[in-house]
Amino acid sequence: MGKLIFYVLIALLIYWIIKSRRPKQEEHEASSEAVEDMVNCAQCGVYLPKSEAIHSHTKYFCSHEHCNLYMKSST
Ligand SMILES: [Zn+2]
Structure with missing residues (x-):
């Protein structure tokens, strides 16, 4: 047993x-x-988490600086 x-x-x-x-x-x-869940910066193309990205005008940016640069170059 x-x-x-x-x-x-x-x-x-x-x-x-x-x-x-x-x-x-x-x-x-x-x-x-x-x-x-990653997005790439519309200005420089760097990949970063969606939560850390800056969302503006249906585009994602790595920083406010790139957001402003993109807006200046597109207009
Ligand atoms: Zn960027």
Whole structure:
């Protein structure tokens, strides 16, 4: 009886190790999806997160300086 419990515990341990490794791959895929929310500056073309970009006239800019430069060159 003691040996049977020992083997069941080993089987459970192996199952737990396999199960605990899988969510790490899913986490990696989820983090790569979050990086996709990027925009590029209409003036210099540099890529930056949408949250850090300056949104003006349906265009995104890396700084207010580039926003002003773009507005001057387009008008
Ligand atoms: Zn720029």
